[in-house]
Structure formats: C-alpha cells, structure tokens
Amino acid sequence: MSTVSITADIKVLWPKGHSSYSPGSSEELALISIDLLVKTMGTQGAQKFIEQVLERYQNEHKGTSDTDRE
Incomplete structure (x- = not known):
C-alpha cells in the first residue's frame, strides 16, 4: 500500500x-x-454507487489477499 498525503x-x-x-x-x-x-x-x-465504483477495480489486485496488501 502506498502512502498518500492529502491537503483538502x-x-x-x-x-x-x-x-x-x-x-x-x-x-x-x-x-x-x-x-x-x-x-x-x-x-x-x-451502497449501489460504491458497488459500481468497486466493480471497476475488482480485478486490479487479483491474486493477492487483503493481508498481502497491508
């Protein structure tokens, strides 16, 4: 996971x-x-809006588990 700094x-x-x-x-x-x-x-x-957004990225981290990305 990368570190991102936000100024908003x-x-x-x-x-x-x-x-x-x-x-x-x-x-x-x-x-x-x-x-x-x-x-x-x-x-x-x-929830429906978030599901649509997550669908775009469903294959981006394919093959890695949640613990691999921490």
Missing part, C-alpha cells in the same frame, strides 16, 4: 447549515465521502 478543505452547504472537513489521508477522505453519500443518497443509494 471540504465545505458542504446544507439547507439548514454547513459542514467543514479537512481530511489528511485517503482513508479519512473516503470516510467523509461515504458519510456525504449516505446523507444525500440514503444508505441503499450509497
């Missing part, structure tokens, strides 16, 4: 306020993204 300032405007995020890693960015997807699309909509 995410501001989300909601009808009743706003949220701000500053992820420092790809993992934090992913969690924020998933949280926003669920809030805007609902759980099922977010």
Whole structure:
C-alpha cells in the first residue's frame, strides 16, 4: 500500500447549515465521502454507487489477499 498525503478543505452547504472537513489521508477522505453519500443518497443509494465504483477495480489486485496488501 502506498502512502498518500492529502491537503483538502471540504465545505458542504446544507439547507439548514454547513459542514467543514479537512481530511489528511485517503482513508479519512473516503470516510467523509461515504458519510456525504449516505446523507444525500440514503444508505441503499450509497451502497449501489460504491458497488459500481468497486466493480471497476475488482480485478486490479487479483491474486493477492487483503493481508498481502497491508
């Protein structure tokens, strides 16, 4: 697994306020993204969207287990 450094300032405007995020890693960015997807699309909509994204990469690490990539 490679190390990635992220510099981002995410501001989300909601009808009743706003949220701000500053992820420092790809993992934090992913969690924020998933949280926003669920809030805007609902759980099922977010799951379907994530499944579509993961399908693109299903063969990328073929032949390696999850523990091999850590």
